[in-house]
Amino acid sequence: MSAATVVFALLFYAATLLGAAGLAWRIRDYARTPAPLKIPTTPAPTTTGGVVLRMLREVALFESLFKANLWIWLFGWMFHVALALVLARHLRYFTEPVWFWVVWVQPFGLYAGLAMVGGLAALWARRFLVERIRYISTPSDHMMLALLLGIGVSGLSMKFMSHTDIVAVKAFALGLIFFDWQPLPAHPGLFVHLFLVIVLIAIFPYSKLLHAPGLFFSPGRNQADNPREQRHLAAWAAKLEKAKV
Amino acid sequence: MAAAEITAPPLKPYPVIPILEVGAMANSKPYVANAAMQQALGFPGELVEGWHDKAIAKLGDLLQNYRGLKVYLDACVHCGACTDKCHYFLGTGDPKNMPVARQDLLRKVYRRYFTWAGKWFPKLVGAEDLSKEVLDDWYSYFNQCSECRRCSVFCPYGIDTAEITMAAKEIMDSIGLGSKYTNEIIGKVHKVGNNLGLPGPALLDTLQSLEEDLKEETGLDIRLPLDEKGAAVMLITPSADFFAEPHVYSLMGYAKVFHAAGIPWTLSTHASEAGNFGLFIGNYGQMQKIAMRVREAALDLGARRLVVGECGHAWRVAYSFWNTLIGPFDFLDPDYPLPQHICELTYDLIQRGALTFDKSANDRYVVTFHDSCNVARASRMGGLPGGQFEIPRAIVRAVANKFVEMNPEAIREKTFCCGGGGGLLSDELLDLRVKGALPRMEALQAVVDTDGVNFMATICAICKAQFSKVLPYYKFNMSMVGGVHQLVSNAIRLGPK
Ligand code: SF4
Ligand code: SF4
Numbered sequence: 001m002s003a004a005t006v007v008f009a010l011l012f013y014a015a016t017l018l019g020a021a022g023l024a025w026r027i028r029d030y031a032r033t034p035a036p037l038k039i040p041t042t043p044a045p046t047t048t049g050g051v052v053l054r055m056l057r058e059v060a061l062f063e064s065l066f067k068a069n070l071w072i073w074l075f076g077w078m079f080h081v082a083l084a085l086v087l088a089r090h091l092r093y094f095t096e097p098v099w100f101w102v103v104w105v106q107p108f109g110l111y112a113g114l115a116m117v118g119g120l121a122a123l124w125a126r127r128f129l130v131e132r133i134r135y136i137s138t139p140s141d142h143m144m145l146a147l148l149l150g151i152g153v154s155g156l157s158m159k160f161m162s163h164t165d166i167v168a169v170k171a172f173a174l175g176l177i178f179f180d181w182q183p184l185p186a187h188p189g190l191f192v193h194l195f196l197v198i199v200l201i202a203i204f205p206y207s208k209l210l211h212a213p214g215l216f217f218s219p220g221r222n223q224a225d226n227p228r229e230q231r232h233l234a235a236w237a238a239k240l241e242k243a244k245v
Numbered sequence: 246m247a248a249a250e251i252t253a254p255p256l257k258p259y260p261v262i263p264i265l266e267v268g269a270m271a272n273s274k275p276y277v278a279n280a281a282m283q284q285a286l287g288f289p290g291e292l293v294e295g296w297h298d299k300a301i302a303k304l305g306d307l308l309q310n311y312r313g314l315k316v317y318l319d320a321c322v323h324c325g326a327c328t329d330k331c332h333y334f335l336g337t338g339d340p341k342n343m344p345v346a347r348q349d350l351l352r353k354v355y356r357r358y359f360t361w362a363g364k365w366f367p368k369l370v371g372a373e374d375l376s377k378e379v380l381d382d383w384y385s386y387f388n389q390c391s392e393c394r395r396c397s398v399f400c401p402y403g404i405d406t407a408e409i410t411m412a413a414k415e416i417m418d419s420i421g422l423g424s425k426y427t428n429e430i431i432g433k434v435h436k437v438g439n440n441l442g443l444p445g446p447a448l449l450d451t452l453q454s455l456e457e458d459l460k461e462e463t464g465l466d467i468r469l470p471l472d473e474k475g476a477a478v479m480l481i482t483p484s485a486d487f488f489a490e491p492h493v494y495s496l497m498g499y500a501k502v503f504h505a506a507g508i509p510w511t512l513s514t515h516a517s518e519a520g521n522f523g524l525f526i527g528n529y530g531q532m533q534k535i536a537m538r539v540r541e542a543a544l545d546l547g548a549r550r551l552v553v554g555e556c557g558h559a560w561r562v563a564y565s566f567w568n569t570l571i572g573p574f575d576f577l578d579p580d581y582p583l584p585q586h587i588c589e590l591t592y593d594l595i596q597r598g599a600l601t602f603d604k605s606a607n608d609r610y611v612v613t614f615h616d617s618c619n620v621a622r623a624s625r626m627g628g629l630p631g632g633q634f635e636i637p638r639a640i641v642r643a644v645a646n647k648f649v650e651m652n653p654e655a656i657r658e659k660t661f662c663c664g665g666g667g668g669l670l671s672d673e674l675l676d677l678r679v680k681g682a683l684p685r686m687e688a689l690q691a692v693v694d695t696d697g698v699n700f701m702a703t704i705c706a707i708c709k710a711q712f713s714k715v716l717p718y719y720k721f722n723m724s725m726v727g728g729v730h731q732l733v734s735n736a737i738r739l740g741p742k
Contacts (some may be wrong), residue, residue: 026319029315030312030315030316033308033309033310033311033312033315034310034311034312035311035312035313036310036311036529036569037529037565037566037569038565038566038569039313039405039408039565039623041394041397041398041403041405041622041623041658042621042622042623042624042625042630042633042658043625043630043631043633043634043658044625044630045630046625046628046629046630058401058403062401064326064398064399064400064401064403065324065326065399065401067398067399067659068326068327068330068399068400068401069325069326069399072324072325072326076324076401126325130325131264131265132262132265132325132328132329132340132343133323133325133328135265135340135343135346136323136325136328136340136343136345136346136349137323138323138369138370138371139368139369139370139371140362140366140369140370140371141322141323143369203362206360206361206362207362207370208319208320208321208322208323210319210320211319211320211321211322211401211402214316214319214320214402215320215401215402215403217312217316218313218316218317218320218402218403218404219312219313219316219403220313220397220400220402220403220404220405221402221403225625225630227564227565227566227568227569228564228568228582228583228584231568231569231572231573232568232569233569236310237529237569
């Protein structure tokens with residue numbers, strides 16, 4: 001077994017632990033922090049069912065962003081949908097036998113890879129070209145885009161330029177899952193790709209990638225507009241009330 | 246100090262996103278509250294020793310208690326969708342008035358002290374120590390946010406800059422740095438019962454003279470009752486309605502509606518203010534204490550219904566928060582919405598055919614409607630989402646023949662703030678207020694040009710006061726603004742049918 005195999009295997013485990021633990025801690029923290037007042041951005045749905053629909057529209061269609069700015073919406077949505085397809089395509093490395101819909105999604109996943117890189121490049125260009133966005137951009141905003149772009153480009157390079165031994169990669173991936181390590185093919189493109197993915201997984205909960213779980217906890221979007229119909233009382237507010245009586 | 250120059254930007258036929266002017270509004274800030282005003286609210290009298298540590302501790306405290314704040318500080322991806330959505334940015338070009346940049350003033354401190362990345366790699370993630378300069382920026386720019394929530398409509402995560410502004414103001418109050426305008430007013434409410442500091446006898450006097458005016462105008466005994474026990478409805482309205490113009494015309498409108506419908510009603514001295522500036526400074530306790538006067542007065546007077554007059558942020562507090570802050574309302578009549586907006590009440594009466602109008606009384610007006618931010622984006626009227634847009638418009642259409650909408654990008658949920666909300670309606674901020682009104686003035690100019698609009702109806706005391714003041718800077722007549730119930734008052738037919 002090569003050193004690279006061991007290093008990558010260990011890094012994958014470490015990153016997954018770091019990422020999963022951090023994410024769980026963040027989500028737990030969000031869930032436990034009270035929202036004392038009803039503050040949905042109105043007009044808002046008045047029922048829980050309506051809220052679920054509103055969230056679905058936000059998650060799947062980026063409804064608010066669509067209202068805000070068509071260019072950001074176009075590039076942002078393109079990137080995210082493409083990313084989802086690419087991830088779906090990658091499931092073939094982790095499933096045996098490969099699920100039927102993963103097989104079905106394969107060709108789309110490939111175009112999606114290109115769309116993803118295109119979307120990212122456009123989003124990055126805005127950070128240089130639009131004065132307002134340039135003003136608010138921090139180095140980490142650039143680095144995050146560089147990271148994602150690096151992942152996309154290195155991935156595509158293995159499809160279009162220098163192939164790697166895909167069967168061995170799959171064996172490596174399955175080996176990780178079942179704690180039965182298999183050798184990782186030595187391939188520079190693959191190493192770059194995997195390393196960047198590992199970084200991404202590790203920093204997910206410690207960076208602005210938190211916007212993904214954040215959306216679900218945003219009171220502006222996830223609260224039903226029913227304050228008159230239902231009395232809303234957070235725990236600490238209730239305590240305050242008891243103390244007064 | 247020399248009076249700051251107040252300049253209105255030129256009106257353009259199409260809204261244009263301004264070029265950044267760094268630091269353009271750095272010197273705009275409200276007067277600082279003095280020790281007596283601060284202490285009356287239980288805040289330190291002046292900037293305390295060790296303010297830095299206390300501010301960070303307070304931020305930590307707020308993060309524990311407000312999920313919204315925590316999520317909003319974490320979730321922003323700097324996508325920039327909100328950057329051109331704030332009227333203060335559009336009017337001033339100061340980049341720190343872009344919603345995300347305003348948030349970042351607090352976010353960079355949050356990152357520095359509360360996140361792993363900010364502790365170890367501050368430069369990388371834009372984290373920064375809380376220095377005196379940062380605090381100065383807070384005081385300037387969090388007092389250039391009217392908490393209008395327009396940015397939150399467009400943010401893909403619903404990040405509400407208003408919540409962040411409120412948190413920042415709460416932190417600043419807790420270390421002794423409060424705004425004179427808001428905090429002095431809150432003190433008056435605690436002491437006297439209303440923002441204007443109008444004591445009971447003066448209020449009674451005013452109402453009696455208004456009754457005389459109504460008698461003269463209509464020949465009828467239309468009442469403006471005060472502190473009458475056993476009246477079914479207790480009306481809580483912004484105190485500006487009692488004698489500021491054009492507010493008072495709407496008050497007369499409410500009185501006529503109650504009169505025509507035969508609903509016994511009363512005002513209360515104890516709760517002679519619908520406004521609740523506790524909201525603006527983000528202080529739960531202050532907001533609750535102010536609102537509690539309503540509960541006390543309703544119990545004392547034996548009222549069965551609560552109806553709220555024309556005021557935007559007051560309606561937000563009443564609609565969204567009263568049930569939480571001063572509920573449950575089990576002592577009131579469950580057959581009515583609790584609380585109910587005066588527009589809901591009037592609309593309901595119109596639907597039932599209980600009111601008759603002579604629409605031609607408003608024929609001298611071509612009317613448009615300005616949605617007030619807190620009504621539009623932080624509350625509702627009626628049973629359906631969006632009722633807050635439809636109901637006031639339906640009333641206007643029922644009482645006036647000529648009604649025109651402004652640019653769809655500037656009304657309803659996308660409405661622009663008048664420029665004076667959020668506790669910024671004070672004279673030393675006039676330059677900011679004039680500039681912040683720009684997007685609304687552009688939308689208004691367009692319908693003035695195309696349709697000859699000469700009346701902009703609205704249902705907010707702050708909007709009315711703000712527009713009366715800034716309209717002339719844009720060469721409009723100040724009496725172009727008025728209340729929805731002002732139009733109702735003009736057209737309603739009273740007496741035997
Ligand atoms: S809440 Fe309104 S005033 Fe404040 S930043 Fe957002 S758009 Fe601007
Ligand atoms: S729209 Fe939301 S996520 Fe985007 S920059 Fe503004 S606050 Fe941040």
